[in-house]
Amino acid sequence: MSIVEILPRVRSFRLPRIDGLTQWIVPLVILLVWQAACVTGYVPARVMPAPTDVALAGWKLLVSGELAQNIWVSFWRASVGFLIGGSIGFAFGLANGLSQLSSKLTDTTLQMVRNVPHLALIPLVILWFGIDESAKLFLVALGVFFPIYLNTLHGIRTVDPQLIEMGRIYGMRNSELFRRVIFPGALPSIFVGVRFALGIMWLTLIVAETIAASSGLGYMAMQAREFMQIDVVVLSILIYALLGKVADSASRALERLTLSWHPAFQKH
Amino acid sequence: MTVQQSLRLSHADAQVIDAPVDFEQALATQARRPAEQKSRGLSLTIRGLRKSFGSNEVLRGVDLHIPAGQFVAIVGQSGCGKSTLLRLIAGLDAPTVGTISFGEETRAEDIRVMFQEPRLLPWASVLSNVEVGLGTDRTSADAKARAESALTEVGLAEKRDQWPSVLSGGQKQRVALARALVSHPRVLALDEPLGALDALTRISMQQLLGRVWHDQTFTSILVTHDVSEAVALADRVLVIEDGRIAHDINVDIARPRQRGSADLAALEGSILRNLLGPGADATGL
Known part of the structure; x- marks a missing residue:
């Protein structure tokens, strides 16, 4: 058997296993270098605690139940804010993508609001809501709204008009046309919006929690700063990174599941 | 019809029944449809048809009758209005003036269109x-x-x-x-359905089209820029110029038609001369 005949089989056998691991090589190397730098004293402990110290701090907080409590609070705020802002953005995207009238009525206003950085509203939001839950939910929802709105709108507007004409020729009514042609056609773009929105969701939450909160990961970090617990500060940052990664992986998995027809998601 | 002819026809029909996807044989079964075989197709009558887009008049008075089950090819230079005519027949656009009527009452499912792009839902x-x-x-x-x-x-x-x-x-x-x-x-409208295919795929698709038309006896209207495709498939070729039917040519060549045969080539040449003017079918070498 020639080498050319063997090659494809070897590739298909190895690729998935390597793929799963390769993405973790760089974080692992960074962790090792970091540990080495701290242990040798190259980086002083008050600037940067060693990964093992961070892990220890994490363990202590975990045992006391504080960590789980704070992660849960942040996760709850993030997902509820995302659901509220995302649904409203999706609804406006649909309405403005499907109806000329709705688009004429609201699009200009929304585009103006979009250009205000939503974090600039923090002082106003504190005046309105205090440091209540609703303040955080409002900010997250506002931040998430725009990427979902814009990408849903874009997705619907760019559905191939030839496919829509085809659907009409074959007797699809509006609801069926939406279900079979418009929505699936807009889905790839909607997912782009979701992934942007997830990034904005964490950013907004961190800022909101560090400024005005009495619980949550951001609050935990600020609290630790007061007491010079640098290991807890670093721990919070790492947890944010991890949660961000989890959210991104979840949306990718959903993408793979629903866009399996798309050439970009097909196995080769 | 003589006994011998009818025997030959029934033999041809027997071939149709077990016609496989083998294109050689598919071509051989494109025998001329016997006159007494009832067509499922609809007849079509167009009267005084005009279509304008803004100030641009694309169709300037088309009158046309297509008998049930006929295979009509419409050729013409780009922009002559042939695709517009097909879209009007298929009911995708409304005429500015004039009427299009089918022999019987129709349902939406009776008239189908095929485009140059497959338009499949990915x-x-x-x-x-x-x-x-x-x-x-x-x-x-x-x-x-x-x-x-x-x-x-x-x-x-x-x-x-x-x-x-x-x-x-x-x-x-x-x-x-x-x-x-x-x-x-009962009517299939084809808007350059093979225009984007390579030459060999196009030939096998033409054979497939010819076979299903023969088997299912619908009325077929094919818009094409390929005159050899038109004469290979159609009973009748319409040449459109400046929004009017300039020539209405009967393709009186027995089926099965032999691709590249002398009478097909002669007809193709004369249609090309109609389309492009005398001497235009020369290669210029």
Whole structure:
């Protein structure tokens, strides 16, 4: 058997296993270098605690139940804010993508609001809501709204008009046309919006929690700063990174599941 | 009709029944339809048809009668209005002036269109794309079975669960043909359906089109820029110039037609001269 005949089989056998691991090589190397730098004293402990110290701090907080409590609070705020802002953005995207009238009525206003950085509203939001839950939910929802709105709108507007004409020729009514042609056609773009929105969701939450909160990961970090617990500060940052990664992986998995027809998601 | 002729015809019909996807044989079964065989197709009458887009008048008075079951090819230079005429016949656009009437009352499922692009839904399997063609019968219990038999008709039964993106251009167009045929239309309007295919795929698609037209006896209206395709498939070729029917040519060549035969070539040459002016079919060398 020639080498050319063997090659494809070897590739298909190895690729998935390597793929799963390769993405973790760089974080692992960074962790090792970091540990080495701290242990040798190259980086002083008050600037940067060693990964093992961070892990220890994490363990202590975990045992006391504080960590789980704070992660849960942040996760709850993030997902509820995302659901509220995302649904409203999706609804406006649909309405403005499907109806000329709705688009004429609201699009200009929304585009103006979009250009205000939503974090600039923090002082106003504190005046309105205090440091209540609703303040955080409002900010997250506002931040998430725009990427979902814009990408849903874009997705619907760019559905191939030839496919829509085809659907009409074959007797699809509006609801069926939406279900079979418009929505699936807009889905790839909607997912782009979701992934942007997830990034904005964490950013907004961190800022909101560090400024005005009495619980949550951001609050935990600020609290630790007061007491010079640098290991807890670093721990919070790492947890944010991890949660961000989890959210991104979840949306990718959903993408793979629903866009399996798309050439970009097909196995080769 | 003599006894001998009718014997030959019944022999040809016997071949039609077990006609496989073998294109050689498919071509051989394109025998001229016996006059007494009842066509399922609809006849079509067009009177005083005009169509303007803004101040631009694309069709300037078309009168035309197409008998049931005829295969008509419409040729003409680009921008002559041939695609507009087809879109009006298929009911995709409304005429500015004039009427288009079919011999009988029609349902939406009776008239189907095939375009140059396959227009398949990329997020639906090949089979569900064909099911779309059933129109309002999409939800009926036998929808799947009917879609499967239409796929078998175009020789793609084994691709039923694939995504359209893995098919070749010719295969996609065959799925589009299956989708158009699944409702057993009585008029099939074809808007340069083979224009984007390579030469060899185009020939086998022409044979497939000829075969399904022969088997299902619908009225067929083919817009094409390929005159050799027109004379190979059609009973009648209409040449459109400046929004009017300039020539109405009967293709009186017996089927099965031999690709590249002298009478087809002669007819093709004369149509090309009509289209482009005298001497225009010379290669210029």
